[in-house]
Amino acid sequence: MTTAESSIATPTLRAATARRRGFHREGRAAYLFLAPALLFFCVFLVLPFLFAVVLAFSSWSGFDLSTIQWAGVKNFTDVLSFDGTFVRPILVNTLLFAFGSVALATVGSVLVAYCIDRLSFQGFWRVLYFLPVVATVVAIGNVWKMMYQPAGLINGILNKLGVNSIGFLSDATYALPAVTVVHAWASIGGAVLILTAGLKAIPDMYYEAAEVDGANTWRMFWQITLPLLRPSLLFVLITQFIGGLQSFALIIVMTTDGGPVNATNVAAFEMYQQAFKFGAWGTASAMAMVLFVVIFVITLLQLWIARRRGEETS
Amino acid sequence: MRLSKGVRLAVALGLLTTGVACSGGESSGGGGKVQLTLLSHYGSDPAKGGLDKMLEQWNKENPDIQVKSEVVKFDDLLTTLTVRQTGGRGADIVSAYGLWGGQLQKANVLASVPDDVAKGINSSYSPAALGAVTTGGKLLGYPTELNTYALFYNKKILAAAGITKPPATWAELADTAKKVAKRDAKGNVQVEGLSLIQDGDNKSAHPFESLLDAAGGKFLGPDGTAQFDNEQGKAALKLEADLAAAKATDPSISPTKQFRSGGVAMAIQAGWWVGSLKTQMGDKYSDVGVAPIPGPTVGSKGSLAYGFFMGVNQRSKHAVEAWKFLAWLNDHKDDSGVTGMGQYLADMGLIPPRTADAATLRKSLTDPNLVPIYDAATYAMPEPNMPGAYEAKTALHNSIMTVLADGKSPDEALAQAAKAVKPQ
Numbered sequence: 001m002t003t004a005e006s007s008i009a010t011p012t013l014r015a016a017t018a019r020r021r022g023f024h025r026e027g028r029a030a031y032l033f034l035a036p037a038l039l040f041f042c043v044f045l046v047l048p049f050l051f052a053v054v055l056a057f058s059s060w061s062g063f064d065l066s067t068i069q070w071a072g073v074k075n076f077t078d079v080l081s082f083d084g085t086f087v088r089p090i091l092v093n094t095l096l097f098a099f100g101s102v103a104l105a106t107v108g109s110v111l112v113a114y115c116i117d118r119l120s121f122q123g124f125w126r127v128l129y130f131l132p133v134v135a136t137v138v139a140i141g142n143v144w145k146m147m148y149q150p151a152g153l154i155n156g157i158l159n160k161l162g163v164n165s166i167g168f169l170s171d172a173t174y175a176l177p178a179v180t181v182v183h184a185w186a187s188i189g190g191a192v193l194i195l196t197a198g199l200k201a202i203p204d205m206y207y208e209a210a211e212v213d214g215a216n217t218w219r220m221f222w223q224i225t226l227p228l229l230r231p232s233l234l235f236v237l238i239t240q241f242i243g244g245l246q247s248f249a250l251i252i253v254m255t256t257d258g259g260p261v262n263a264t265n266v267a268a269f270e271m272y273q274q275a276f277k278f279g280a281w282g283t284a285s286a287m288a289m290v291l292f293v294v295i296f297v298i299t300l301l302q303l304w305i306a307r308r309r310g311e312e313t314s
Numbered sequence: 315m316r317l318s319k320g321v322r323l324a325v326a327l328g329l330l331t332t333g334v335a336c337s338g339g340e341s342s343g344g345g346g347k348v349q350l351t352l353l354s355h356y357g358s359d360p361a362k363g364g365l366d367k368m369l370e371q372w373n374k375e376n377p378d379i380q381v382k383s384e385v386v387k388f389d390d391l392l393t394t395l396t397v398r399q400t401g402g403r404g405a406d407i408v409s410a411y412g413l414w415g416g417q418l419q420k421a422n423v424l425a426s427v428p429d430d431v432a433k434g435i436n437s438s439y440s441p442a443a444l445g446a447v448t449t450g451g452k453l454l455g456y457p458t459e460l461n462t463y464a465l466f467y468n469k470k471i472l473a474a475a476g477i478t479k480p481p482a483t484w485a486e487l488a489d490t491a492k493k494v495a496k497r498d499a500k501g502n503v504q505v506e507g508l509s510l511i512q513d514g515d516n517k518s519a520h521p522f523e524s525l526l527d528a529a530g531g532k533f534l535g536p537d538g539t540a541q542f543d544n545e546q547g548k549a550a551l552k553l554e555a556d557l558a559a560a561k562a563t564d565p566s567i568s569p570t571k572q573f574r575s576g577g578v579a580m581a582i583q584a585g586w587w588v589g590s591l592k593t594q595m596g597d598k599y600s601d602v603g604v605a606p607i608p609g610p611t612v613g614s615k616g617s618l619a620y621g622f623f624m625g626v627n628q629r630s631k632h633a634v635e636a637w638k639f640l641a642w643l644n645d646h647k648d649d650s651g652v653t654g655m656g657q658y659l660a661d662m663g664l665i666p667p668r669t670a671d672a673a674t675l676r677k678s679l680t681d682p683n684l685v686p687i688y689d690a691a692t693y694a695m696p697e698p699n700m701p702g703a704y705e706a707k708t709a710l711h712n713s714i715m716t717v718l719a720d721g722k723s724p725d726e727a728l729a730q731a732a733k734a735v736k737p738q
Binding site for chain 2: 061062063064065067083085150151155159164165167169170171172257259260261262273276277278279280
């Protein structure tokens with residue numbers, strides 16, 4: 001290297017070193033600021049997840065960590081065995097419950113949000129539909145439980161219409177649809193809030209142009225509103241679906257044991273039972289891993305479908 | 315030697331986990347004074363008041379061994395026990411449901427009962443009480459609450475149907491249930507003939523096990539294998555299936571809510587129900603009658619006994635003091651010669667598990683409804699509590715419900731339940 005070259009290179013090198021040092025200082029500061037959140041994330045999410053992974057391959061009856069024993073894949077073979085109850089009816093119930101409540105809640109929330117967007121006092125309507133989200137699951141579950149009773153409001157209406165009473169929560173045929181409807185009803189509020197924000201983001205000029213071209217309300221809804229609402233809908237679908245797959249509090253309140261005859265038993269409730277009632281922590285953790293994979297695959301599938309349709313999902 | 319970032323992170327996480335796992339218990343001794351903790355579900359009166367009174371007396375008489383009561387709801391008791399024990403913060407003395415005994419024993423939660431204490435317990439308590447808190451021949455602690463099952467009936471409803479005596483055989487039981495059951499034109503139940511379920515965790519299992527005992531059958535063998543998929547089991551479940559088919563029983567009816575208002579004519583329930591009905595029904599309690607659960611033939615009867623116990627935590631640093639306190643709590647007697655614990659349980663309408671207490675108190679029972687409940691302690695089948703018994707009971711309940719709610723055949727349902735029972 002010549003003297004001239006070295007005199008040019010030295011300041012460049014110095015500047016790069018200074019930039020690197022500055023970056024390191026900034027990086028350290030950034031990590032320092034992030035530390036509390038990262039620590040929380042590690043202690044309450046990463047560690048329990050790793051512990052659950054270990055337990056899924058172990059036999060443990062709880063209470064004493066020193067009694068954890070390696071069990072290999074036995075828990076998974078037990079859980080995924082078609083002779084058992086986890087795959088059918090429990091996992092099937094979980095998927096039906098999640099799909100059913102997401103479908104009902106999404107259709108309902110799109111309709112409600114679309115109507116609210118065209119009404120006066122929008123804040124009032126949004127609050128009204130958001131109230132079930134604020135109310136506790138116990139209150140919601142108990143009120144619906146009373147309405148579903150043989151002498152309850154719904155059967156009273158059916159009786160007036162000449163229909164015999166239906167055992168909504170005691171008949172295995174109706175129990176799962178009955179709790180699915182309640183979960184969908186309770187989830188509409190949150191979805192409405194997101195979808196009304198999504199509707200507000202659609203520029204008016206599209207509707208004005210469509211109106212000039214003579215499009216009716218129905219056509220505008222299908223051709224403008226729904227396509228442009230897709231990012232918000234995708235968010236609603238993914239979050240509601242994950243919530244639906246993990247939910248079990250409402251089922252405990254309404255049926256107490258996932259009955260009748262496991263008709264409303266879902267994966268999260270079965271995990272709770274296995275771990276806290278029967279002390280089968282390995283089985284419960286293996287179920288959790290299976291549910292994790294199911295949720296992961298379905299979420300990826302939703303993202304893949306959305307991407308194929310050109311949505312920004314990152 | 316420099317460790318890579320990944321290794322350092324792993325070590326840190328490992329230390330954190332180990333730290334959590336090794337944290338110690340909370341009982342402590344300071345200046346020679348020992349503080350014991352007692353975890354139970356006796357959180358509301360009259361249970362709370364009675365226990366607090368006994369603890370107050372002990373704490374006054376024993377300044378060096380103080381006992382502090384910690385209470386949670388029964389529904390949260392097992393979860394609380396699990397979480398606290400795993401976190402190294404378990405109570406010194408635990409009050410637990412006998413059914414959990416196998417699970418607690420398998421996980422080394424309970425300290426062995428000292429030989430002299432075990433000898434005293436084995437010689438003084440009823441077979442039902444001992445059976446409900448013994449797992450694999452090993453006693454778990456002092457038997458406390460003891461409940462037996464009996465047939466509760468509404469005298470007024472039965473009298474209106476021309477029935478003056480409670481049923482004494484299965485045939486009479488079925489006839490009575492069918493005779494008194496009523497529905498309106500829309501199919502709504504107005505009076506359920508015989509309730510075969512419970513609201514709590516026991517659901518349909520305990521009433522069925524009582525009928526099974528009446529038929530001479532057994533639920534589980536000593537090794538946890540299913541013993542109910544046989545002639546006796548099928549006969550008991552067939553009786554339930556016939557009642558369901560005749561719409562004389564309906565699992566959607568809650569007996570604890572409907573019996574008091576005359577919506578249920580008969581119910582197979584545990585003895586604690588007497589206390590609840592007295593409070594809920596007031597003057598109308600005089601309509602309630604209690605009889606032994608009949609068997610298939612004249613003179614045969616059956617019942618199920620389940621119990622609670624108080625044991626000492628394996629991890630307690632003051633096990634000696636804890637056993638000393640438990641011995642006092644269960645053995646000290648009042649002027650009438652009944653132990654404090656026996657009187658405490660009797661005041662709540664429960665059966666004292668100690669034979670002498672039960673015999674003394676039975677003589678002075680003012681409520682005749684308690685007599686068949688007390689008597690059942692002599693013949694009731696103790697609820698099995700080996701590891702896996704809880705799962706077995708849940709599997710049995712699910713299968714019974716397929717019969718009561720779905721009309722499945724009893725033979726098929728019992729075979730399915732037996733297949734789901736996995737001895738551990």
